[in-house]
Amino acid sequence: MRPRDFSEFLGQKELVGEDAPLRRLIEQDRLPNIIFWGPPGCGKTTLARLIAKKTGRVFEALSAVTSGVGDVRRIVAAAKRRPKGRTILFIDEIHRFNKAQQDALLPHLEDGTLTLIGATTENPSFEVIPPLLSRCKVFVLHPLQEEHIKTLIEKALVEERGLGGRYHLDNEALSFVVRYADGDARRALNLLEMAADSTNNGRITVAVLKEVAQRPVLLHDKSGDYHYDLISALHKALRGSDVDAALYWLARLLEAGEDPLFVARRLVRAAAEDIGLADPFALVLATAAYRATHLIGMPEADCVLAETVIYLATAPKSNSAYTAYSAAANAVHKFGQLPVPLHIRNDPTPLMRQLGYAKGYKYPHNFPEHIVKQPYLPQKLKNMRFYRPSEQGREAKIAQRWERIRRFLRDEADA
Incomplete structure (x- = not known):
């Protein structure tokens, strides 16, 4: 179901819509080295393949998980037999290349043998070495909107490249797939395909989808940006005294399988940094919550952490200890x-x-x-x-x- 043209490409209109910056570069065949940064299933690989097709370049793809410098050398050798700049090297999950592997790319980008398109779900500022990052243009891709996922599923149901009209999805089931996908096209298509394989009568119902999906996998990477984005959102909601938002972000973390002690440690920090001497008991409670979480673990610790979050969010706020220490450290x-x-x-x-x-x-x-x-x-x-x-x-x-x-x-x- 990959798009064959920009007219079929869903989402990212700010990049590839009519007269968008990247679209102009592609149409003028003036490609820079590129890093696509975005969540899973937002179209990074698809867009890279479409760029190669539209510019008439050879598309060489590597996965940073399974490839190394030897694979890069093989592609470079083949690229040198072609006109300069006519080979796109696409590296999926480029953040998984170590420093030496990323260094090995530099001379071939510098002399124009390769045009790099790297894809990453991680912040390239932290995961791509500065010499390589400085030679690339970073484009940020966003999760697909619900209407994009809906369009994708409807096309997959009827097109011969997809299910060819052999299956029916009612509105309730379609809504379930859209919610389950959470902006990830790959997740939506995988669920649809598994559901089709699990039904004998051509009807894909919510019951079939739930049976296949079991429990939705929440988007969370304990070592990546979502890990830090979610804990940052929790801390800022506590600081802003929004108890409902704080509880929501707490649930996002815990339901995605985050280490509860990691969350508890951040609550201890929030108690000292943002509540401080306005309510010294907040630190006592947060420390007790950490010990209780360590003692009983999940899932029982969810109430311990929720109680602490409610108390911290509704407590009076003072960051005087934080600013006092910062001033002393500056001195x-x-x-x-x-x-x-x-x-x-x-x-x-x-x-x-x-x-x-x-x-x-x-x-x-x-x-x-x-x-x-x-x-x-x-x-x-x-x-x-x-x-x-x-x-x-x-x-x-x-x-x-x-x-x-x-x-x-x-x-x-x-x-």
Whole structure:
């Protein structure tokens, strides 16, 4: 069911629609080296084959999973016997090529022997080496829309290249396939083909589809972009106090088989980074949730994590601890290793005491309110302020106390 022309190509109109950038390059036969970045089943391989057909170039395909440098050399040798630039090397899952394998491509792209089209589901910024990425134009492909999947299935049912009109799919069953596909054309066609093989009367019903599909496989790669996109969405929903969105992203992660401890660790981080001192109990709860998840595992831990997500999303928010540490870390990098003031240094040996270590140190517990005026920062940083408390939740009281202490301490320290 691969399209034979751009008129049959579904989706990606911003790339291959009339007067779209990639379409113009193809029609003018001015192909750059290309990386197609997009989810499974969005048309990366199909588009690469269509480009080769429309430009009259030889199409050489490799899978990075099963191929290596030797396969590249074989294709290069054949390409050198053709006019320069008339061979397209298509590498599926190019992110699986290691650095040495990607390096081996560079001279042949540089001298024009090959035109590369790489396909990847992973972010090429991280998975493709910079020298290769700089020689390529990245085009982003998106999941197919529901109407595209519907059109594809309807064509597959009637065309001789597909099921040739021998099977019938009612509207309910068609809707099931569209939902199941989730933007992946390959998944839709595979389900349709398996369902056709499983029915004897030519009718593909929802019952048949469910029996074949069993449970839909949710799009999730524990080492790829979806892994990080979903956990990022959960964290940002927590930060934004949208409890419904947070629960949705939690369910997306867990139902796709994500490691629950990975999720629990992120909840601990969110409790400290985004709630912090506005509600210190949030960190206690998140830490307890991590331990409970470790203790009972899935599926029982889903309620533990859901309870924690609800609490964190609805808790008052403060990122003061995060920003305070960031400010202190910036000072460390900006000013280097400033000396520790002598009076607060450790003095375990007579020599150190002789050198003035800890000399003049005032023990705060010997003073009213257990606070005493003395400098604790290096002299160069004496006027710097890292912690700026919010007025949210319990931190409002902390802010009042810290302001009083800060003014008391800094008066003498500044003098």
